[in-house]
Amino acid sequence: MSPLSRTMSSMLDITVEAPTELEFQIAVADLPGLVKDEELSVSIDGARAEPEEIRGLAGTRIHRLAVESGTVMISYRATVSEAAEPLTVTDADRSLYLRPSRYAESDKFFGFAAGQFDVTEKPETLVNEVAAYVNSRLSYLPGASDPIDGATDTLLAGAGVCRDYAHLTVALLRALYIPARLVAVYAPGCDPMDFHAVAEALVDGRWLVVDGTKLAPRQSLVRIATGRDAADTAFLDNHGGSITMNSYGVTAVVDGDLPTDDYTSPVSIG
Missing domain, CATH: 2.60.40.2250 (Immunoglobulin-like)
Structure with missing residues (x-):
């Protein structure tokens, strides 16, 4: 191709x-x-x-x-x-991206995630299940969230924009012991067009894109900034x-x- x-x-x-x-x-x-x-x-x-x-x-x-x-x-x-070539994965990545962060407070989700998902499933299965859950649980609604809202606020509100979807995805994945982070991207096909935010999950030595919004094909994304959450990637x-x-x-x-x-x-x- x-x-x-x-x-x-x-x-x-x-x-x-x-x-x-x-x-x-x-x-x-x-x-x-x-x-x-x-x-x-x-x-x-x-x-x-x-x-x-x-x-x-x-x-x-x-x-x-x-x-x-x-x-x-x-x-x-x-x-x-x-x-680009595949990103190199380091031990520091595995350590950093399992920790809770400002907007992806995974330490608040351990009990919830264990009750919502089968923790014995393979990581690749859990990644898809988390993406499907976030897509079904949230409504994409501009104005429904504040810039300071974290994953817990998003779960309770049931609505938000791409960064909110990504924060909830990242928090749930970390609570399932899957390293995860947020990536700001350019996203051809995104509607409405804007800077876009997605999650990345570390599975079998590869960073895989997880996007509960389904607003743009993942193959078209271009990386801008990468970090723990939106505090690291704001435009x-x-x-x-x-x-x-x-x-x-x-x-x-x-x-x-x-x-x-x-x-x-x-x-x-x-």
Whole structure:
């Protein structure tokens, strides 16, 4: 099968009212084997600015910029023509991604998960069962959750957006002793189009995509940022000062037809 060519873009329009440090994660992750053509443009009140690039987990690229005040315009576009090589799995991964985290508080789910799922099943079976459970338990409803909601809040509310689905998935998988993490992605085929969040589960030495929303074929996803939960993968953070997000936009398409996904076969982000 020939590699799936994908093209994506994003833009952020931000007003900075008081001095702050912006961090944004919108660039495609830098991974071995991934072939990409890209351009990142940043300006402050029309004058070009050069953010610092920081490398994070799994090829994550954090761009940091100190701004006194003014209108910050950020635009990014990339075309990915070759898939990345499979990510190397380390003992540190297995340790880190079994722990509870800010938005995926798996320590609150041990009893619930043991009662909801057959813990004697193989991990690959449990991964699909968790994905099916989250899909059936939640309704995709923008505005139903707050940015500070964790997996427990999402389970009780019964609704949310992609990050909420991913947090609940990650928390349940960790409670079943399957290492899991959150990945921010560009997602061709996603409707509504936006930055998308999915879970990854570590099964038999491979990171497999788990997406209870079923909003986009997993084969089309392009990795942006990887971490414990959304606290590590947000597309925009500011440290100090005051900002207003005026608008943002995201597009992601494939060259040709979108892949068909049954959401049960093992798929890794390429």
